[in-house]
Amino acid sequence: MKQPLGIILAGGQATRMGGGDKGLLRLGGTTLLTRVIERLEPQVAGLALNANGDPSRFAGYGLPVLADSIGGYAGPLAxxxxxxxxxxxxxxxxxxxAAADTPFFPPDLVPQLLLAAEGMQAPLTLAATPDPKRNRNRHPTFGLWPVALRHDLRNALQDGLRKVVLWTDAHDGREALFPVGDFDPFFNVNTPEDLQLARQMIGAEA
Incomplete structure (x- = not known):
């Protein structure tokens, strides 16, 4: 299997952060987005950013900026x-x-997703972590997705589908299970309190 391309998902509305781009928030002297780029770029053959609105606000990152083709903020599947x-x-x-607001995701994300997809005609894998209450916790913004199913996904979105796992389950998607150490590596910054916690996690003030 050829090395996949990487897509950083930054198209959300960040309502719990008061709007704006969560990826541009500062963490440890840089931005969340920079941390995600630095972690994902070595694992993929190329990189682009999914974001809506004026793409010029991301010009300093030097990445292609891809807007949703499905209107109305249709969620991560868009x-x-x-x-x-x-x-x-x-x-x-x-x-x-990978999500733009999740700075600590595993540095072996891509190899593990590819490993879990071995033998699949249409490789489709979501990241997951153990959860003592629910057995596992899936992370639908972290996944391996086949180009061959893009028209099927487009039709599903146009029909109103928004929940990631409903679509992946319909196509027999698999899971790659990642261990949880001192904290969940898929911890994401949704609120100001989350951002403060992330700063504590790296021992930074800003």
């Missing part, structure tokens, strides 16, 4: 679709997505 369409233009077979 960002996945934008990434799949871009990857098809690049001649790629798969993409891996």
């Amino acid at each position: 960002g996945v679709l934008a990434g799949l369409d871009w990857a098809a233009e690049q001649g790629a077979d798969t993409i891996v997505t």
